[in-house]
Amino acid sequence: MTKTMRVGEILLTEEQIKSKVAELAEQINRDYAGKDLIVVGILKGCFVFVSDLVRHLDGDVQVHFMQVSSYGSGTESTGQLQIKKDLSVDIAGKHVLIAEDIVDSGNTLVKLLPMLEERKPASIQVCALLSKPSRRQVEYDPDYIGFEIPDKFIVGYGLDCDERFRQLPYIGVVEIED
Ligand code: IMP
Ligand code: MG
Numbered sequence: 001m002t003k004t005m006r007v008g009e010i011l012l013t014e015e016q017i018k019s020k021v022a023e024l025a026e027q028i029n030r031d032y033a034g035k036d037l038i039v040v041g042i043l044k045g046c047f048v049f050v051s052d053l054v055r056h057l058d059g060d061v062q063v064h065f066m067q068v069s070s071y072g073s074g075t076e077s078t079g080q081l082q083i084k085k086d087l088s089v090d091i092a093g094k095h096v097l098i099a100e101d102i103v104d105s106g107n108t109l110v111k112l113l114p115m116l117e118e119r120k121p122a123s124i125q126v127c128a129l130l131s132k133p134s135r136r137q138v139e140y141d142p143d144y145i146g147f148e149i150p151d152k153f154i155v156g157y158g159l160d161c162d163e164r165f166r167q168l169p170y171i172g173v174v175e176i177e178d
Contacts, residue, residue, distance in 0.1 A: 007172035014169045020146045025056030036060040038094045043067040045101030048158035049129045064089050070108045081111040091121045101159050102130040106140035
């Protein structure tokens with residue numbers, strides 16, 4: 001049976017996202033003034049966010065990516081973190097800022113952060129465009145948060161449902177009908 005998916009309510013417009021990303025970058029520029037920064041995007045959901053965020057960043061910035069997976073094709077975390085693509089840069093002694101699309105259960109970051117800390121970066125912080133605090137299975141909050149959103153499965157601005165809707169310039173709530 002094929003499921004019909006469509007985007008219903010628009011949760012965040014293109015304009016709202018745009019001004020929030022600029023605001024986040026302003027904070028990051030202030031906090032990292034005079035420091036070299038390695039931005040690590042967590043693929044694939046981060047790709048639009050990272051490309052918008054880094055274009056507002058000053059100073060010496062490198063952009064790298066990792067791919068991990070904690071989701072299959074559904075909407076629930078499997079609880080297992082799999083590294084699909086590791087970093088191609090040594091982060092020892094570097095200031096690292098992880099860019100995530102969304103923090104949901106928190107499982108991805110609580111597993112990923114200690115692994116990266118073992119590589120002895122000078123510092124490591126997380127900037128998440130979105131956070132769903134009511135969905136946490138572990139105690140964790142990112143250092144920078146764009147928007148706190150309710151417990152709804154959302155798509156657009158890089159986020160997908162079964163690989164669809166990443167291209168939308170806004171963030172909307174996905175509706176699945178059998
Ligand atoms: P966590 O490990 O449960 O915090 O989940 C993190 C990852 O799950 C995110 O980086 C997303 O890729 C994915 N995810 C969580 N909630 C949503 C959503 O509402 N829409 C699309 N992807 C989501
Ligand atoms: Mg993600």
